[in-house]
Amino acid sequence: MRLEKLRLPLSQKLTHDYVYDYNKVSAFYTYEPYLQESWQIRHQKLRNRTFTHREQLVEGLRSYNLSIGNHANAIENIEKLRHDTTYAVVTGQQAGILTGPLYTIYKALTVLQVAREQAEKLGAEIVPVFWIAGEDHDIDEANHVYVMDGMEPKKLALDFADAKRASVSHLTVDAAQLHGYIDEFFALQLPSEYTVELKGKLYEFAGLSSTLSDFFARTMAWLLGEQGLILVDSASPFMRELEKKGFSRIIRYNEEINQRVLAQGERLLDAGYHMQVETAGDNAQFFLYREGERVGVERLPNGMFQTRDGRERYSAKQLLALLDENPEQFSANVVSRPLMQELIFPTLAYVGGPGEISYWGLYKDYFELLDLDLPILLPRLGFSLLDHTVQKHMNKHGLSLQDIFFSLHDKREEALKSLDTIGIEDRFAAVRGEFEKIYVPLIEEVESIEKGLFTLGQKNLKRILDQVAYYERKVEMSFINKNDVVLRHFDRIAAELFPMDKPQERVYNIFGYLNRFGMDWFEQFIRYPFEITGDHIAAFMD
Missing domain, CATH: 3.40.50.620 (HUPs)
Structure with a gap:
């Protein structure tokens, strides 16, 4: 021990x-x-x-x-x-x-x-x-x-x-x-x-x-x-x-x-x-x-x-x-x-x-x-008992005791981000930004033809961005499913040491x-x- x-x-x-x-x-x-x-x-x-x-x-x-x-x-x-x-x-x-x-x-x-x-x-x-x-x-x-x-x-x-x-x-x-x-x-x-x-x-x-x-x-x-x-x-x-x-x-x-x-x-x-x-x-x-x-x-x-x-x-x-x-x-x-x-x-x-x-x-x-x-x-005296599985997950992801007790959620997000080779969040944000950059000036220009077209264009923009967001969520879910093992490592640590968001010693x-x-x-x-x-x-x- x-x-x-x-x-x-x-x-x-x-x-x-x-x-x-x-x-x-x-x-x-x-x-x-x-x-x-x-x-x-x-x-x-x-x-x-x-x-x-x-x-x-x-x-x-x-x-x-x-x-x-x-x-x-x-x-x-x-x-x-x-x-x-x-x-x-x-x-x-x-x-x-x-x-x-x-x-x-x-x-x-x-x-x-x-x-x-x-x-x-x-x-x-x-x-x-x-x-x-x-x-x-x-x-x-x-x-x-x-x-x-x-x-x-x-x-x-x-x-x-x-x-x-x-x-x-x-x-x-x-x-x-x-x-x-x-x-x-x-x-x-x-x-x-x-x-x-x-x-x-x-x-x-x-x-x-x-x-x-x-x-x-x-x-x-x-x-x-x-x-x-x-x-x-x-x-x-x-x-x-x-x-x-x-x-x-x-x-x-x-x-x-x-x-x-x-x-x-x-x-x-x-x-x-x-x-x-x-x-x-x-x-x-x-x-x-x-x-x-x-x-x-x-x-x-x-x-x-x-x-x-x-x-x-x-x-x-x-x-x-x-x-x-x-x-x-x-x-x-x-x-x-x-x-x-x-x-x-x-x-x-x-x-x-x-x-x-x-x-x-x-x-x-x-x-x-x-x-x-x-x-x-x-x-x-206060204790946390760390079994073999928790220690194995800590070693695999380079987690210290300080990481576990003070920033486990952040470390979980960092681990996920390191596996995201295409940069899902940034890429989709860029797509939305570029689309708005092109589309917003367009609907502002066509307003000179007919005022109602501007409102229609805004609604259309919102529908398009909603569809992009929907696709982004689908991609994120697929990414999470693909990397479920990593998430389960972090979830296992949390379940063992902080069940119900409480100290282990107060629950088990x-x-x-x-x-x-x-x-x-x-x-x-x-x-x-x-x-x-x-x-x-x-x-x-x-």
Whole structure:
């Protein structure tokens, strides 16, 4: 595997500046991410904090990870969290079918790499944690993957017709349903020496899983557990117990938290950025579970709280009592989830995607209100995997990585133009120009005979030029058909690296690549000591 780095503009302007020009955004964050001094300062601050619930955390993590069949190395890392000198690097993602888009794997790979790297640099025990956002109810994001079908990505969705606003961790699935989905996925893959093993493993996990989140967790544990990755489902009962302290603060400081988040958002807007998270001043920043669905909660002007459907109303005191008795009824949202993570795990750093890094820019002031500071926020590693076919087409047409990512369309047009030995566009333009040069003076002269002849001549000229244009299109189509192979080379590159005009890592799924390259490749990939920078990595597959 050969690697090349390139600097790509990030999808969020705030995150782009965070990565490449931190001084512009330092007012919105606590630590500069690629400065080792930041890690040392954060490490020291964590050493001065006490996490009295470590035993409870370890027992919950241990029970959960054993239940999903995680590797002994992950269990060993969990045991390390009993000690006050062990810290965590955390990432997270909603549970997706077959692990969802590639970037889910890249997030996990990043925390594994960072934990290893910083353990050595800081001389401390640091464990990698993957937070499964099982509470999320965005089913349309979690229920599908894309598979390349010819030159077009094809969406394969698992049907959850009655899901409504149920959390992913509560979405029940049965083995037959998952088996059918697995069969459909691999039916669109070219059979390889790895296909039978991969399908067998996924069938096994399907038979052991009762929810989509469970299927996701077992698959992730198989892929990454040997590397020591700890998995945690945020919807687990033991997590609700540990989140009591966080929800209590959200309830008691609700108005002040919202004020700080909104004020920070205004400062971001004034600085030329936009708020990644749209939130209102009356948003209570948590949900309540009602009849299996997550229902938003709002704060009323009189200080009371009510569910957004208007059915239930609570005082802060009543909510705190409900929290104490039934914490499983509460669920965090995008604003409160980072607080839960900060209070539960001794978090050295959080690894996120561009959008996540951007929305964390709203939280610094509200963390400070609660006597906390943001962890180090590290953008996940980003990759593009270039297979043999893409590399062959690049070599044939002399394309560099810069050409591929910044001017592929222009290079495609240049390649076509180089094959056009007669100069179709220029020749036809010249013919039209010459004809108009001869014909226009003629119809102007005959106007002296009869005025109507000039108008008739203009119409006649237009018909002739339309016929020339029609013939030109026919010639161009014939030329394109003759050189279809070249166009397909460029289309294949685009389909592989920019499906649906999106980055590869946001569309395709890891199992398509496991089926092509096997588990040996994957194990080498996740163990490779990638340098942690904001640059994108192109991996040329052997």
